[in-house]
Amino acid sequence: MPRRHDPERRQRIIDAAIRIAEAKGIAGLSHRTVAAEADVPLGSTTYHFASLDDLLIAALEQVNSQPRCAVIGWEDGLTAVGIPGGVPLADALTQLLEEYAHGGRGRIRLEYELYLAALRRPRLQPLAAGCVDEMTEMIGRHTSDLATARVLVALIDGLLLQLLLTDRPFDRAEVRAALARVTGER
């Protein structure tokens, strides 16, 4: 019984693609795996997405728009507390990273896979660069200058990368100290 009108099918396919990408990596994406995961006919994936690249991009765009929500929630909390005399940025970032790290490695891994995939696929580069820029901009709203924000983003990326690679547990004090060196906080 083919569901003729299934307006959410496109979205279901994207969601399935994200699940696959988190679980098996970007390289694990294929029309077949996605169709199976989404429980839609094979032809449906090629119908809604002209090529596999299109599907990948749609999935990654959605991934990139979602975690921002979490970060924005974080930022709201930060703002509410108030910057001057409020929570030190290093503390706030440390907490964000901790949540991030504990929120399942799947999502972070996927984000870094995006970075790397972008190195080879030009169409992904704007996405990855936008990711960095957005983060920089957001952090920049809480630093005295943009240069500091850029350094913080680089440091955060490096720290997360190491976290993923080494299986060392998240060391709050160490991360906090590292960030504080850059923010100049004590």
Place this chain on the structure above:
Amino acid sequence: MPRRHDPERRQRIIDAAIRIAEAKGIAGLSHRTVAAEADVPLGSTTYHFASLDDLLIAALEQVNSQPRCAVIGWEDGLTAVGIPGGVPLADALTQLLEEYAHGGRGRIRLEYELYLAALRRPRLQPLAAGCVDEMTEMIGRHTSDLATARVLVALIDGLLLQLLLTDRPFDRAEVRAALARVTGER
């Protein structure tokens, strides 16, 4: 034209794999592409390397052993100058990164691809982790404590990653300032 005796066959295959990996990424490695690049029959690659993973690891090990030489050269220079009252570490690292960045993006890209590929392929993880450790240890020889070295490595990783992703040119002053924040140099 059967080349029945070819004592350097194995090494030639590894070299070809590195060229492929630099040019097309780790994902571009396949028995076929490597065999073609090395100008050997397809079966030869599977004879010398039981699985593609084995070949990939052999190639990456070789890649990882080479750049160290460059870095060691750098370190020798640094040592020669002498640390106390000598070249500030931030300056030395900045110069190293600059050389690294200008030395063709292929090699850096490959290194970061290694990092990220390790996220999905357990057998690569020791390689990637060893890469980080080695770098940390080396830098640690020029810092007062290891914690500082770890932060520096994270920062360097983040900076190089951004460099690769954004196509922004290498900004010596900015990088130098970022590093100085961590080393505490003025």
Place this chain on the structure above:
Amino acid sequence: MPRRHDPERRQRIIDAAIRIAEAKGIAGLSHRTVAAEADVPLGSTTYHFASLDDLLIAALEQVNSQPRCAVIGWEDGLTAVGIPGGVPLADALTQLLEEYAHGGRGRIRLEYELYLAALRRPRLQPLAAGCVDEMTEMIGRHTSDLATARVLVALIDGLLLQLLLTDRPFDRAEVRAALARVTGER
């Protein structure tokens, strides 16, 4: 010459697989040999059957459903004659085996190959066991108890196996006598 629409493709592949299995044995089955025999592209066999095992099973199921027809025909004749005071079972079975033996060795061979292949491939075991059970049940309908039927089936299997292995011609009297020992008929 692309035959894009071919509604009986799946069945043709199964038929080809049976021909191959009869002619070259189960070990002779491969995507390639079947595709060539069925005159379809290689990819077509893997499209319709996710794995070679699936194809093998589909083929053997079809094989197993066919000879039953012959046996059922035999059974009908037997019933018509009537058991009490009718044709002795040993005579009827002898005639069945003779027809079976003369009906080309391909089919019997294939059946015994199924048995033996089941020893190594768990997925085939239900098929082979079902084959034995069905035969037992059918013969059981003409014996006083099931134990006798089981012994008869074992004996029949052994006799056919010897027939295949030794190239001795079918000896009606000998087979009849062997069966009669078990049925208790004189």
Place this chain on the structure above:
Amino acid sequence: MPRRHDPERRQRIIDAAIRIAEAKGIAGLSHRTVAAEADVPLGSTTYHFASLDDLLIAALEQVNSQPRCAVIGWEDGLTAVGIPGGVPLADALTQLLEEYAHGGRGRIRLEYELYLAALRRPRLQPLAAGCVDEMTEMIGRHTSDLATARVLVALIDGLLLQLLLTDRPFDRAEVRAALARVTGER
């Protein structure tokens, strides 16, 4: 350190081949698997056996010569007891089958694989036929006539086959009763 003179190497290869065939089936035999199992260089297997078929035959010949020892032991016991007024044949055979069945399925499976392989490979046929003949001859020494022995061998083959296929446990009483029908013992 190549062992130049290793007079038992040939035998070690055969033994390894038997282990492989028992564990993975005849289809699991290859120069490589055998060389690995025997811990000899690959070239050694092709040196001592011109083709894989030669190796297979050598292995199966050895297999066929070994279990006979067990059977001969059994026969000796049987003879000792004495036939006339001694142990009924059905009992003795039942015990033999029981030991056989409990002695690990690997060996029986291999024997039946030999039968089946013989169906397709002419060079194996003498081996398989000889196996049957030998068994017939041996049993014939304890029956009044050869016809009875032939029937017994067929029945035994069928019973063992069913045992392997159905995973039903060995039922001593049932087997004994089946054999007794043929031997005429009560």
Place this chain on the structure above:
DNA sequence: GATGAATGAGAATTCATTCAT
């Protein structure tokens, strides 16, 4: 004698994409 490198064919699968329906 003995060995291991070499080779080309073939194995099972997976796949992106096209296209008739």
Place this chain on the structure above:
DNA sequence: TATGAATGAATTCTCATTCAT
């Protein structure tokens, strides 16, 4: 509009055998 059959290239890997050393 939607689908699933179809296809041919490409994937990794195994292998029997040959042959230079």
